[in-house]
Amino acid sequence: MISSATFHVISTELVVGSFAMAGLCFLLHALCRYGIINSNNLIQITDNVAHFALFFGILATPFAIISGISASPNSGFSTPILVNKMFLSMTGFGLAISTLLVRWKFGIKILQQRKTMLIQIFAGMSASGMMLLTASAGGTFSRGESLLDFFSLPYDSILLMPITISSLLLLSGILSIIIAIVQMRKTSSVQH
Numbered sequence: 001m002i003s004s005a006t007f008h009v010i011s012t013e014l015v016v017g018s019f020a021m022a023g024l025c026f027l028l029h030a031l032c033r034y035g036i037i038n039s040n041n042l043i044q045i046t047d048n049v050a051h052f053a054l055f056f057g058i059l060a061t062p063f064a065i066i067s068g069i070s071a072s073p074n075s076g077f078s079t080p081i082l083v084n085k086m087f088l089s090m091t092g093f094g095l096a097i098s099t100l101l102v103r104w105k106f107g108i109k110i111l112q113q114r115k116t117m118l119i120q121i122f123a124g125m126s127a128s129g130m131m132l133l134t135a136s137a138g139g140t141f142s143r144g145e146s147l148l149d150f151f152s153l154p155y156d157s158i159l160l161m162p163i164t165i166s167s168l169l170l171l172s173g174i175l176s177i178i179i180a181i182v183q184m185r186k187t188s189s190v191q192h
Contacts, residue, residue: 003071004071011060014057014064016135018056019054019127020128021049021053022051022053022054022124022127023127025046028042029111033114047108047111051124054128057131058093058096058097061089081137082141085134085138088130088131088133088137092129092133095126096127096131
């Protein structure tokens with residue numbers, strides 16, 4: 001039987017590879033849309049690959065998180081680095097889901113206007129960046145080094161907010177979801 005540490009390495013590589021591919025494709029898509037790269041075929045290919053890679057990364061993320069918690073010594077949150085990994089991965093996971101939901105709901109229309117296209121690309125690239133930061137923190141935790149060491153990122157410090165601010169952010173997030181669902185239902189009932 002495979003150990004949780006080995007399974008964590010496998011699932012993490014799937015997540016990191018998928019999100020890295022998605023981030024690169026979102027960047028190439030933006031460069032094509034702004035005319036820096038002239039290729040109509042590349043616009044469609046990068047759009048499809050970016051969203052598919054994001055979807056695959058989302059599917060692999062829970063396996064990486066669960067196997068990482070069970071593979072870590074003591075409890076899953078015994079060091080500040082592991083807490084930061086959880087914060088970063090959950091933020092990237094949420095951004096990726098929102099990017100895919102918006103693309104699924106509005107289709108290609110989201111990429112036809114410059115403002116919405118920029119938001120979509122920024123959200124996709126941010127999700128990818130969060131997952132790559134998560135992987136960097138994991139490298140720091142397991143090997144004591146990572147690809148992003150030259151930035152001297154403070155993985156050993158945990159950014160914690162007071163309970164009142166955390167509660168307000170949680171409530172605003174829930175309220176945003178409710179408003180988005182109500183708006184989506186209104187637009188779908190108008191179209192039918």
